[in-house]
Amino acid sequence: MRTVDPARFRARRRHIVDAAAALFAAKGFERTTTAEICRAAGMSSGNLFHYFRNKRAIFHAVFEEDGEEKARRLEEARSRDDPWEGLLEIVDLLAVPATEPLAPPLVMEAMVQAYRDSELEELLSRDSAAEHAAIASVLRKASAAGRTDPGLDPDHAASWVMALIASLYTSAATDPSFTPSEQLPMLRLILRRFLLDGREHRK
Amino acid sequence: MRTVDPARFRARRRHIVDAAAALFAAKGFERTTTAEICRAAGMSSGNLFHYFRNKRAIFHAVFEEDGEEKARRLEEARSRDDPWEGLLEIVDLLAVPATEPLAPPLVMEAMVQAYRDSELEELLSRDSAAEHAAIASVLRKASAAGRTDPGLDPDHAASWVMALIASLYTSAATDPSFTPSEQLPMLRLILRRFLLDGREHRK
DNA sequence: GTCTATAATCGGATAGAC
DNA sequence: GTCTATCCGATTATAGAC
The missing domain is CATH 1.10.357.10 (Tetracycline Repressor, domain 2)
Structure with a gap:
């Protein structure tokens, strides 16, 4: 019995990436703050960093297509x-x-x-x-x-x-x-x- | 009798812009700090901002050709x-x-x-x-x-x-x-x- | 004109409770 | 999994002495 549902985890990450992509497109990487990403994704900073190691990892995920x-x-x-x-x-x-x-x-x-x-x-x-x-x-x-x-x-x-x-x-x-x-x-x-x-x- | 020599002022600005351009090229605008520009130009922060209103003005000057x-x-x-x-x-x-x-x-x-x-x-x-x-x-x-x-x-x-x-x-x-x-x-x-x-x- | 020192703010990231 | 609270460092820009 596992405590995390991988599909849900991926969906949550995807939700963050989608919110962040719009900000990165509009403002660029450096000028987009993690606080803004949190707001756009509707979650706290602590939670955001539960899904991504750091801000750069979110940016990379935008370009990781299968x-x-x-x-x-x-x-x-x-x-x-x-x-x-x-x-x-x-x-x-x-x-x-x-x-x-x-x-x-x-x-x-x-x-x-x-x-x-x-x-x-x-x-x-x-x-x-x-x-x-x-x-x-x-x-x-x-x-x-x-x-x-x-x-x-x-x-x-x-x-x-x-x-x-x-x-x-x-x-x-x-x-x-x-x-x-x-x-x-x-x-x-x-x-x-x-x-x-x-x-x-x-x- | 004027206290500032316009030619000297322009040369000094040019010196700063040249130093900054190399940094902007290597690291981009946001990741280049004014402290680095000061170091590269061989001057203090107070002095740097004597020649340019802010960091962005230095960046603009890089692209102001005659x-x-x-x-x-x-x-x-x-x-x-x-x-x-x-x-x-x-x-x-x-x-x-x-x-x-x-x-x-x-x-x-x-x-x-x-x-x-x-x-x-x-x-x-x-x-x-x-x-x-x-x-x-x-x-x-x-x-x-x-x-x-x-x-x-x-x-x-x-x-x-x-x-x-x-x-x-x-x-x-x-x-x-x-x-x-x-x-x-x-x-x-x-x-x-x-x-x-x-x-x-x-x- | 140039410096030192520092103010004021903001940033990413973490700890730890629930 | 999610939150609140907060830390620590970095950054731009200014004040004021020389």
């Missing part, structure tokens, strides 16, 4: 017969979250924090390494099939594809008139022209 | 006969500072701070509005001359040109293997393909 599901979807896209279909699927997979209002400022905050927090940096670079590998893989396939500019190095090009997707987040966070959902078509256009260099897109 | 010189160079590029020459000149003007090691982390920090600091936000958006106007201007000229894809809206395209340049800073700040100076050719390639869509670049 890679399970994502890895599955990346693998699915990467194994498509048509590499361009696979690429566009990956782009959507990575770009669509940018349409959630909290995501752009949170991603920006994560990027600057990762610069000084090696644990977070490792967390994020694990994710981005998986994304990079998937993109490079479809690019290699497309290149071999003559469906992209063969002069491009797939790994190098993949880095720029990721940079372009990241622009969706940074632009949304810095320019109020920039709406990721409206900009997705332009992102796809730039990618096509970059990678195709005048080649025909369709088979 | 727009004089920059406006002149933008205007010069914009008035080139060949709009592509003008565009590439502007791109270099904006991209080359990314090769200074402190610039990428400082720019990232400025972007996240601007999100919560309307004064800084105005400072930065004044700059970027001028840049956007210059880029849109050369793109309009290029489009009219049939030297870029006429289907692109110059203002919209200019925003993406700026986003691509910004990628140089964000990528450098988040990916240790990314070197802006090495990536400049690729940036230019992407811009050409994006804006030309198969058209010939040279006249």
Whole structure:
């Protein structure tokens, strides 16, 4: 007979993380106080620290997605017969979250924090390494099939594809008139022209 | 007979700003303490606050460039006969500072701070509005001359040109293997393909 | 102009009762 | 599991001497 219900524990942590994420997005990590998180989550300080070792652990939890599901979807896209279909699927997979209002400022905050927090940096670079590998893989396939500019190095090009997707987040966070959902078509256009260099897109 | 030498006062402020910039780049705004700035600048706290109203004013000063010189160079590029020459000149003007090691982390920090600091936000958006106007201007000229894809809206395209340049800073700040100076050719390639869509670049 | 000293506040985190 | 109470340290900024 155990005294803690793991599901309830996880749900409670999730409740805290959700409350904190909105604050981190609006004010950044340092300027968000634990007292504010307590208020937003409706609990005392003593209780908050029962669920998280410290403030930083709450921030990390915001970015701990289960890679399970994502890895599955990346693998699915990467194994498509048509590499361009696979690429566009990956782009959507990575770009669509940018349409959630909290995501752009949170991603920006994560990027600057990762610069000084090696644990977070490792967390994020694990994710981005998986994304990079998937993109490079479809690019290699497309290149071999003559469906992209063969002069491009797939790994190098993949880095720029990721940079372009990241622009969706940074632009949304810095320019109020920039709406990721409206900009997705332009992102796809730039990618096509970059990678195709005048080649025909369709088979 | 005045007791303060304005030139000396400005030099002293500059000395403080230089010392602070390195700290802001390494640790961010909030985690840099005024005590650290004092140590780095070799002066006492009382003296530091003789030159700056508060810590935030020091941070702002890091980004107060004289727009004089920059406006002149933008205007010069914009008035080139060949709009592509003008565009590439502007791109270099904006991209080359990314090769200074402190610039990428400082720019990232400025972007996240601007999100919560309307004064800084105005400072930065004044700059970027001028840049956007210059880029849109050369793109309009290029489009009219049939030297870029006429289907692109110059203002919209200019925003993406700026986003691509910004990628140089964000990528450098988040990916240790990314070197802006090495990536400049690729940036230019992407811009050409994006804006030309198969058209010939040279006249 | 520059210093020392310190005021005033706020922050994260813990102890321990219930 | 949750709370109240509180500690300790750090931080920005100021007062006032030299």
